[in-house]
Amino acid sequence: MKPDRLLQNAGGIGVLLALFGLWAVITKFGLVSPVFLPSVGDTFGALLEQAEDGSLGRAVMGTGGRMLLGFGFAALVGCSVGLLIGLSPQARAYIEPSLEFLRPLPASAVIPVAILLLGLTKTMIISVIVFGSLWPTLLATIQGIKSVEPRLFEMARTMELPHWTVIRSIILPSALPDIFAGLRLALTVSLILAVVTEMMSAEAGLGAMILLAARSFRSPELFAGVLTLGAIGFGINAVMEFAQRHLLRWRH
Amino acid sequence: MSATQLSELRRPDAVASRPILLSIDKVGFSVPAGNGKLTILEDLSLEVREGEFVSIIGGSGCGKTTLLRLIGGLNLPTSGTITFDGAVVDRPSRKRAVVFQDYTKALLPWRTVVGNIKLALDSGTTPADTHAATIDRLLQQVGLSDAADRFPRQLSGGMQQRLQIARCLALEPKMLLMDEPFGALDAITRQNLQDEVSRLAKQTGMTVIFITHDIEEATYLGDRVVAMESRPGRISAVLDINLPWPRDQLTTREDERFLRYRHELFKYLPRAH
Amino acid sequence: MRALILPCSVIALWEVVGRSQVVQSDQMSRPSEIAVAGLAALSDGSMLSATGQTITTALVGLLIGSAIGISLGAWFGLSAVAGRLSQISVEVFRPVPSVALIPIAMLAFGFGYGMGISIVAFACMWPALIITQAAVREVPGELMEVARVLELGWASRLFNIVLPDAVPNLFTAMRLAAGISLIVAVTVEITANPMGLGYALVVAQQTLHPDTMFAYLIWIGLLGWLLNAGLLQAQSRLFGRWSIAA
Numbered sequence: 001m002k003p004d005r006l007l008q009n010a011g012g013i014g015v016l017l018a019l020f021g022l023w024a025v026i027t028k029f030g031l032v033s034p035v036f037l038p039s040v041g042d043t044f045g046a047l048l049e050q051a052e053d054g055s056l057g058r059a060v061m062g063t064g065g066r067m068l069l070g071f072g073f074a075a076l077v078g079c080s081v082g083l084l085i086g087l088s089p090q091a092r093a094y095i096e097p098s099l100e101f102l103r104p105l106p107a108s109a110v111i112p113v114a115i116l117l118l119g120l121t122k123t124m125i126i127s128v129i130v131f132g133s134l135w136p137t138l139l140a141t142i143q144g145i146k147s148v149e150p151r152l153f154e155m156a157r158t159m160e161l162p163h164w165t166v167i168r169s170i171i172l173p174s175a176l177p178d179i180f181a182g183l184r185l186a187l188t189v190s191l192i193l194a195v196v197t198e199m200m201s202a203e204a205g206l207g208a209m210i211l212l213a214a215r216s217f218r219s220p221e222l223f224a225g226v227l228t229l230g231a232i233g234f235g236i237n238a239v240m241e242f243a244q245r246h247l248l249r250w251r252h
Numbered sequence: 253m254s255a256t257q258l259s260e261l262r263r264p265d266a267v268a269s270r271p272i273l274l275s276i277d278k279v280g281f282s283v284p285a286g287n288g289k290l291t292i293l294e295d296l297s298l299e300v301r302e303g304e305f306v307s308i309i310g311g312s313g314c315g316k317t318t319l320l321r322l323i324g325g326l327n328l329p330t331s332g333t334i335t336f337d338g339a340v341v342d343r344p345s346r347k348r349a350v351v352f353q354d355y356t357k358a359l360l361p362w363r364t365v366v367g368n369i370k371l372a373l374d375s376g377t378t379p380a381d382t383h384a385a386t387i388d389r390l391l392q393q394v395g396l397s398d399a400a401d402r403f404p405r406q407l408s409g410g411m412q413q414r415l416q417i418a419r420c421l422a423l424e425p426k427m428l429l430m431d432e433p434f435g436a437l438d439a440i441t442r443q444n445l446q447d448e449v450s451r452l453a454k455q456t457g458m459t460v461i462f463i464t465h466d467i468e469e470a471t472y473l474g475d476r477v478v479a480m481e482s483r484p485g486r487i488s489a490v491l492d493i494n495l496p497w498p499r500d501q502l503t504t505r506e507d508e509r510f511l512r513y514r515h516e517l518f519k520y521l522p523r524a525h
Numbered sequence: 526m527r528a529l530i531l532p533c534s535v536i537a538l539w540e541v542v543g544r545s546q547v548v549q550s551d552q553m554s555r556p557s558e559i560a561v562a563g564l565a566a567l568s569d570g571s572m573l574s575a576t577g578q579t580i581t582t583a584l585v586g587l588l589i590g591s592a593i594g595i596s597l598g599a600w601f602g603l604s605a606v607a608g609r610l611s612q613i614s615v616e617v618f619r620p621v622p623s624v625a626l627i628p629i630a631m632l633a634f635g636f637g638y639g640m641g642i643s644i645v646a647f648a649c650m651w652p653a654l655i656i657t658q659a660a661v662r663e664v665p666g667e668l669m670e671v672a673r674v675l676e677l678g679w680a681s682r683l684f685n686i687v688l689p690d691a692v693p694n695l696f697t698a699m700r701l702a703a704g705i706s707l708i709v710a711v712t713v714e715i716t717a718n719p720m721g722l723g724y725a726l727v728v729a730q731q732t733l734h735p736d737t738m739f740a741y742l743i744w745i746g747l748l749g750w751l752l753n754a755g756l757l758q759a760q761s762r763l764f765g766r767w768s769i770a771a
Contacts, residue, residue: 012613019614036633097528104704104749108712109723109742112730116552116738151357154326158344159423161375169371173362188622195624196716207624211717214628222632226625233620250362250403 038220046220047227055209060228062205066122067194070129071187078134078186079179082141087171092142099139107132107189108196120201125194132193133186140182144175177248184240191233206232273427273459274300274323279332281318292318294484296332302426305453305460307470308478311521315485316463317353317431323461324350324429337426346376349425353432355413359404365391365415366400372422390418393452410441417449427459434469443501446473454497467517471510472499479520488520554736563740571725572744579710579721582638586645587706591699593646594653598698601654602661603687615654623648623709627717637720641713648709649702656701660694661687693764700756707749722748 020040026032027039034042050056085091111128118124148171156166198207210225281293292315300306310316321327322334325344334341336348344350352358360368366387373383391397394414404412413433420428430449434442450473453460464470470477471493479489495509504510536556543555554562566572601608601615623644630640664687672682714723722745729738 008609009613011610015610016614016617036629093527094531098531101532101746101750104707104753105746106708106711106749108708108715109726109745111715112726112738113742116730116733116735149357151352151354152360155350155352155358157326158324158346158348158350159372159375160344160346161371165375170360173360176362192622192624192712195622196712199624199627199716210625210628214631217632219632222628226621226629229625230617230621233622234617237616237620250405 035217035219038223042220043223043227046218047224050221050224056224056228058204059206059209059225060232062203063191063194063198063207063229064232066125066129066197066203066205067190070126070194071133071190073126074130074133074186074190075137075183077130078137078182079141082138082179083145083167083171085138086142086145086175087167092146096142099135099142102135103139105135107135107193111193111197111200115200120203122203125197125201125203128197129190129193133190136182136185136189137179138182140178140185141175143182144178145171147178148174177251180240180244180247184244187236187240188233191229191236195229270301270303272299273302273304273337274298274461275335276300276319276323277333277335279319279322279329279334281315281322281327282330291484293322293329294486296485296487298478298487298490300427300459300461302459303457305450305462305473305475306478307462307464307474307476308480309464309467309470309517309521310480310485311482312465314480314482316480319480319485320350320429320431320461320463324348326350346423347426349420349423349428351413351416351420351428351430351433353435355409355416355433355436356404358416359412359419361404364401364403365396365407368404368415369419369422372419376423378424386422390421393421394418394448408441409437410445413437413445414448417452421452425458427461428453430460430462432463432465435464442469447499447501449473450499467514467521468505471495471513471517472501472504477513477517479517481520489517491516551733552735554739558736559739559743562734562736563744566725566737566740572722572741575720575722575725575741576744576748578638579707579714579723582641582713582721583645583703583706583710585638586642586710587649587699587703589642590646590649590706591653591702594650594702595657595695595698597650598654598657599661602658608658608662615651619651619655624712624716627713631717636718640718641710641721644713645706645709649706652701652705653698656694656698657691660691660698663694664690693760696760696764700753700760703756704749704753707752711745 023037024040027034027037038046047056050059085095107128110131114124114128114131118127152170152174153166156170161169194205195207197203198205199211202208202212206225206229210222210229213219213222213225276296276298279293279296280291282289282291284290296319298306308316308319318327322329323336323341325341325348328342336345341348360371363371369387369390370383373386374380378386387400388397391400394417396411396414396418399407399411404415407415417428417433433449434445437445446469449460449462452458462470462473467477474493477491477493478487479491480486481488491513493513495504495507495513540556543553543558563572597611601611626644626647627640630643634640634643668686668690669682672686677685710721711723711726714721715727716723718724722741726738726741726745729735729741
């Protein structure tokens with residue numbers, strides 16, 4: 001890494017540490033009640049405890065597992081159905097306006113509907129996550145296929161490329177940036193829905209854990225859980241960013 | 253084509269004895285517009301022989317691109333027929349390779365130079381183990397050997413156009429259809445590419461149909477120049493270009509015959525009113 | 526129009542299936558029943574007051590969040606040093622799911638507007654920050670050159686060159702943040718906060734009134750769509766002459 005970048009990163013980390021330092025100072029001087037803001041030490045202590053007694057692991061697996069299951073299913077269905085719809089201008093004419101209408105709908109709004117139909121079960125949670133992750137993926141796939149450069153289709157015709165080659169070598173790579181953006185959004189939504197459904201149904205997971213901690217006024221555990229969720233969010237972001245840079249390196 | 257045949261091609265009158273490859277017979281093209289139709293091309297007839305380099309010139313809107321697309325099979329004529337190599341043209345074919353004007357849009361940005369050429373080879377009938385050698389040869393022919401692993405985004409306009417040409421050559425076509433291929437390039441690059449295309453065509457005996465709005469480019473490159481008029485598009489003149497091969501940017505353009513052809517063709521270009 | 530065929534057939538099918546009583550009536554409702562329940566909720570004022578609560582939460586949260594986000598974004602965009610130093614911290618705090626802060630807000634504010642507004646503000650802050658930062662940084666070099674040649678001071682530069690150039694992008698940031706504000710407000714109400722449209726939705730579900738529940742669901746969808754469409758219209762009216770940043 002060039003010395004310039006090294007300095008930048010060091011400075012950035014320094015700022016971050018300074019913010020943590022601020023946290024420590026505030027709690028040290030009791031500026032905020034420990035009920036709302038636990039000290040840094042207490043928080044990491046709670047985190048360590050949870051890790052040791054396995055509750056952290058179980059919670060992460062619970063939330064993470066459901067999130068990935070729902071997302072994975074939605075991604076598969078969304079991409080394949082999106083491909084089918086995107087390739088047919090007729091299908092698009094009938095279906096796209098309805099999809100656009102559904103786009104701004106808060107995915108969390110279907111949770112009560114799902115609870116009514118499926119009860120407070122794991123099935124309900126997965127269904128909600130799938131529902132929420134499906135639309136961004138579907139819409140993004142359709143968008144990606146719609147925006148393939150038309151000249152490339154003509155080029156393919158003059159080269160007499162078979163249909164399958166056109167899909168594999170032209171349409172999919174061209175649509176990949178849009179599809180990837182949709183997948184990232186879907187992943188974010190699936191994390192949010194996993195947490196929310198846990199809070200409402202008390203299935204084992206990070207969402208349920210932090211809500212319980214709040215209700216029992218155990219703020220160190222609450223903050224420990226929030227930190228963990230933040231770390232998960234951060235981790236997902238980092239992985240997707242890395243994947244994006246690699247897959248879409250031809251753009252840079 | 254054999255070496256003897258190729259060297260014969262360099263004689264200005266040699267092409268006249270080659271067989272006819274492309275036959276455009278009373279072709280017309282119109283599109284529905286408003287209450288009736290808009291006629292873009294009307295009653296066009298032209299014959300192109302094997303190994304010929306035919307330049308087509310005309311003002312914008314005269315339908316020369318449409319004509320190219322009809323020859324390429326991307327559109328179908330609304331009247332008349334186009335025959336290529338004995339068969340009626342009703343769809344695109346690898347034998348009639350098209351070099352598009354907007355080269356950036358006709359290349360795959362996510363593949364390297366090699367990858368773009370591979371697209372043409374993979375869909376063909378040549379055995380896979382010959383592909384690497386073919387790609388090397390083509391890159392050398394168009395002068396892109398040093399840029400083999402670059403992405404189109406990293407290439408200059410001229411290099412991108414050369415890549416498109418290389419990819420078309422990979423199709424082993426019988427005819428190259430070029431739609432104002434050098435229009436978006438600077439003058440120096442344009443001259444270099446003119447000479448490269450000219451050299452490639454005469455070396456391989458390729459039949460070329462070359463669209464341009466530049467009279468001098470048309471005359472410099474062609475065995476014949478077809479001048480088109482607009483609204484509706486029609487052929488107004490066909491000029492045989494009797495200039496020696498190989499052409500040279502300096503001497504050919506100063507040749508008295510070149511200047512006479514240029515003078516003649518000038519009449520057929522639309523004036524600004 | 527073909528666009529309406531799909532939704533109309535779905536509604537019609539739903540009505541038919543509903544009348545054939547395949548699913549229990551305390552879990553599902555027919556479109557006709559939903560329409561009736563919706564009109565009832567509208568006319569007795571309950572839907573409108575809930576809407577008012579949600580919109581207030583979303584709006585105030587949006588204003589606070591975007592004010593903070595735009596200010597920080599402008600600072601990080603204009604000052605390369607600030608931008609570089611803040612990058613890691615932003616990357617660390619941004620991915621925290623806003624819903625994870627619900628329990629904290631619950632402790633700090635109890636139930637009510639405070640909870641909703643604070644979470645909406647947190648959620649809206651980040652897109653505002655990121656887009657503003659990018660928009661300010663991307664003021665074309667030539668414009669900045671013009672500013673230098675004219676020897677404009679930093680305030681003049683800010684108001685005459687940077688802001689007008691960045692404003693269409695700022696509007697896009699606001700449009701996205703506005704959509705987020707509504708979604709987050711409803712989500713917080715569904716999860717924990719006993720007020721607004723989200724809570725009405727949950728109450729209908731818990732009291733086994735699927736007709737009212739679906740009515741609220743459709744109403745929420747309509748609001749979201751109207752908000753988005755309205756803002757898009759406004760954007761093209763105001764900045765139609767300029768290029769729209771999608």
